[in-house]
Amino acid sequence: xxxxxxxxxxxxxxxxxxxxxxxxxxxxxxxxxxxxxxxxxxxxxxxxxxxxxxxxxxxxxxxxxxxxxxxxxxxxxxxxxxxxxxxxxxxxxxxxxxxxxxxxxxxxxxxxxxxxxxxxxxxxxxxxxxxxxxxxxxxxxxxxxxxxxxxxxxxxxxxxxxxxxxxxxxxxxxxxxxxxxxxxxxxxxxxxxxxxxxxxxxxxxxxxxxxxxxxxxxxxxxxxxxxxxxxxxxxxxxxxxxxxxxxxxxxxxxxxxxxxxxxxxxxxxxxxxxxxxxxxxxxxxxxxxxxxxxxxxxxxxxxxxxxxxxxxxxxxxxxxxxxxxxxxxxxxxxxxxxxxxxxxxxxxxxx
Amino acid sequence: xxxxxxxxxxxxxxxxxxxxxxxxxxxxxxxxxxxxxxxxxxxxxxxxxxxxxxxxxxxxxxxxxxxxxxxxxxxxxxxxxxxxxxxxxxxxxxxxxxxxxxxxxxxxxxxxxxxxxxxxxxxxxxxxxxxxxxxxxxxxxxxxxxxxxxxxxxxxxxxxxxxxxxxxxxxxxxxxxxxxxxxxxxxxxxxxxxxxxxxxxxxxxxxxxxxxxxxxxxxxxxxxxxxxxxxxxxxxxxxxxxxxxxxxxxxxxxxxxxxxxxxxxxxxxxxxxxxxxxxxxxxxx
Numbered sequence: 337x338x339x340x341x342x343x344x345x346x347x348x349x350x351x352x353x354x355x356x357x358x359x360x361x362x363x364x365x366x367x368x369x370x371x372x373x374x375x376x377x378x379x380x381x382x383x384x385x386x387x388x389x390x391x392x393x394x395x396x397x398x399x400x401x402x403x404x405x406x407x408x409x410x411x412x413x414x415x416x417x418x419x420x421x422x423x424x425x426x427x428x429x430x431x432x433x434x435x436x437x438x439x440x441x442x443x444x445x446x447x448x449x450x451x452x453x454x455x456x457x458x459x460x461x462x463x464x465x466x467x468x469x470x471x472x473x474x475x476x477x478x479x480x481x482x483x484x485x486x487x488x489x490x491x492x493x494x495x496x497x498x499x500x501x502x503x504x505x506x507x508x509x510x511x512x513x514x515x516x517x518x519x520x521x522x523x524x525x526x527x528x529x530x531x532x533x534x535x536x537x538x539x540x541x542x543x544x545x546x547x548x549x550x551x552x553x554x555x556x557x558x559x560x561x562x563x564x565x566x567x568x569x570x571x572x573x574x575x576x577x578x579x580x581x582x583x584x585x586x587x588x589x590x591x592x593x594x595x596x597x598x599x600x601x602x603x604x605x606x607x608x609x610x611x612x613x614x615x616x617x618x619x620x621x622x623x624x625x626x627x628x629x630x631x632x633x634x635x636x637x638x639x640x641x642x643x644x645x646x647x648x649x650x651x652x653x654x655x656x657x658x659x660x661x662x663x664x665x666x667x668x669x670x671x672x673x674x675x676x677x678x679x680x681x682x683x684x685x686x687x
Numbered sequence: 688x689x690x691x692x693x694x695x696x697x698x699x700x701x702x703x704x705x706x707x708x709x710x711x712x713x714x715x716x717x718x719x720x721x722x723x724x725x726x727x728x729x730x731x732x733x734x735x736x737x738x739x740x741x742x743x744x745x746x747x748x749x750x751x752x753x754x755x756x757x758x759x760x761x762x763x764x765x766x767x768x769x770x771x772x773x774x775x776x777x778x779x780x781x782x783x784x785x786x787x788x789x790x791x792x793x794x795x796x797x798x799x800x801x802x803x804x805x806x807x808x809x810x811x812x813x814x815x816x817x818x819x820x821x822x823x824x825x826x827x828x829x830x831x832x833x834x835x836x837x838x839x840x841x842x843x844x845x846x847x848x849x850x851x852x853x854x855x856x857x858x859x860x861x862x863x864x865x866x867x868x869x870x871x872x873x874x875x876x877x878x879x880x881x882x883x884x885x886x887x888x889x890x891x892x893x894x895x896x897x898x899x900x901x902x903x904x905x906x907x908x909x910x911x912x913x914x915x916x917x918x919x920x921x922x923x924x925x926x927x928x929x930x931x932x933x934x935x936x937x938x939x940x941x942x943x944x945x946x947x948x949x950x951x952x953x954x955x956x957x958x959x960x961x962x963x964x965x966x967x968x969x970x971x972x
Contacts, residue, residue, distance in 0.1 A: 386870075386874060387873075387874075388870050388873075407873070408870065408873040408874050409873045409874070409875075409876050409877055409878055411874075412876065413874060414874070415870070415871065415874040417867045417870070417871060418867075419865050419867055421865050421867035421868045421870065421871035422868075422871075423868060423871075423872075423886055424868075424890065425889045425890055434872070434875050434877075434885075435875035435876055438875055438876035438877050438881070439876055482871075482875070483874075483875075486875060486876070
């Protein structure tokens with residue numbers, strides 16, 4: 337079942353652990369993203385899989401074989417580097433053919449496979465160009481073609497879209513997913529962009545300070561973040577600190593009903609709720625009253641900052657074609673009880 | 688309307704540099720060319736008559752042609768050895784971590800701070816019949832070899848002096864290289880050696896070629912090293928010119944040889960540069 341398995345994988349530099357106890361099993365054909373801020377160990381993990389960094393401890397198993405100590409040129413994995421690392425002195429076709437040449441594939445077959453692969457990434461007419469004559473998006477596709485043409489068991493992508501501008505990045509996300517699904521290659525992508533990870537992965541691995549903190553499908557990750565860090569890193573999140581009093585949550589003197597049980601009187605708690613789960617109502621008709629401090633038009637939606645007695649709260653409302661309430665308007669915030677999450681704060685952390 | 692943006696501005700700007708170039712390079716060269724056509728008489732010296740006799744003499748005399756051939760051969764050999772040693776040296780240097788990289792870069796550039804004459808004397812002490820090299824050979828039970836005043840000594844010292852001029856351009860080229868391209872080649876199944884040969888080498892070849900150009904040009908016109916390590920008999924072009932000027936006092940003949948060396952060097956380097964440029968345009972843009 338599991339195609340690629342990482343067991344207790346760690347990389348320690350002196351007394352700094354770049355990655356600690358990474359346990360992950362990836363099924364064949366799956367698209368898994370390693371998500372985290374820079375320095376969280378995601379790239380180190382990818383490089384250990386690629387064989388470019390030697391793990392301090394732990395094992396990597398690919399299709400039942402232990403490849404932990406194998407050199408990168410024997411692993412046969414396809415890697416797309418952040419800088420693309422195309423060979424500047426070779427044409428697009430020569431770049432793509434390089435891996436096949438190393439595998440001693442006959443010229444005729446090589447040409448055919450290169451042509452097929454360039455067709456797949458929509459670069460059929462660019463075979464004789466040099467990388468410098470291509471745009472960023474085209475270079476990126478050459479890098480993908482070069483990695484995929486060797487039919488690797490696993491494709492590793494290191495921040496593949498970070499060097500592209502916003503519009504192109506979105507296009508390439510779909511493109512990447514399309515190619516991956518077409519070829520069916522097991523793929524591991526490293527990214528710091530949560531939107532990218534959520535949109536194209538089957539599963540997302542969130543990493544913090546060298547450790548994995550949550551492995552889940554994108555929508556579950558978004559709805560049920562395991563730690564406060566994940567809730568703030570993945571999507572936007574409102575967090576209100578308060579205390580549990582008389583079966584309700586009390587924040588700045590306002591009681592907010594909750595369905596949670598098992599909390600002791602006076603315990604410090606945090607309420608978190610996503611901006612798009614909150615509705616704007618006329619003043620006095622919601623759970624919490626406030627004043628609109630700011631509004632941003634994002635095209636598909638509006639993002640409001642509402643000043644309330646409990647602090648500033650972000651509210652996102654879909655753009656229904658009408659101009660919504662302006663800055664300074666008194667409003668009330670309302671939300672379904674099911675969309676709020678209440679967590680007890682650790683003792684000491686509340687102070 | 689726009690003051691100071693007149694057509695003369697560029698000329699004013701290049702003026703000082705141009706004057707320096709004219710006064711210190713073009714003028715002496717023109718004078719040397721004119722001098723090379725003057726008639727020379729052993730009893731009366733330079734005469735105000737013109738002749739092609741010096742050129743004819745140089746091109747028809749095996750003595751001169753032999754020295755030119757040696758100059759060319761030794762310069763080419765030095766260039767080749769510098770490329771073979773310098774390119775890996777630069778690669779190793781680029782792979783070092785920081786404190787060591789700075790230290791070894793200094794070790795490589797350091798010799799440039801010492802006068803060529805001093806370094807040539809150093810080599811003559813090492814390579815002499817009772818020098819360190821021969822002492823070591825004898826201590827190990829070998830016969831002593833004659834190194835000083837041979838072509839070998841000249842090439843050894845030239846390589847030593849010229850190596851930084853090869854290492855630095857190659858190093859610069861390596862700096863521009865994406866360190867991940869090598870990893871990319873490995874991931875595609877290339878061994879370390881293949882990755883170096885197919886991916887790294889072609890990208891630094893431009894640096895190697897420009898390094899060769901510098902090394903060849905400087906070696907072919909080297910004076911102090913062949914003068915001190917080649918001795919009185921083993922001459923190269925520059926020492927020959929010196930002898931004609933200072934010992935024979937035949938300035939027109941010296942000028943002729945200098946001009947021929949200059950022209951030959953120019954032709955070789957321009958042809959070489961052309962090769963580099965076509966390659967560069969093709970591969971690296």
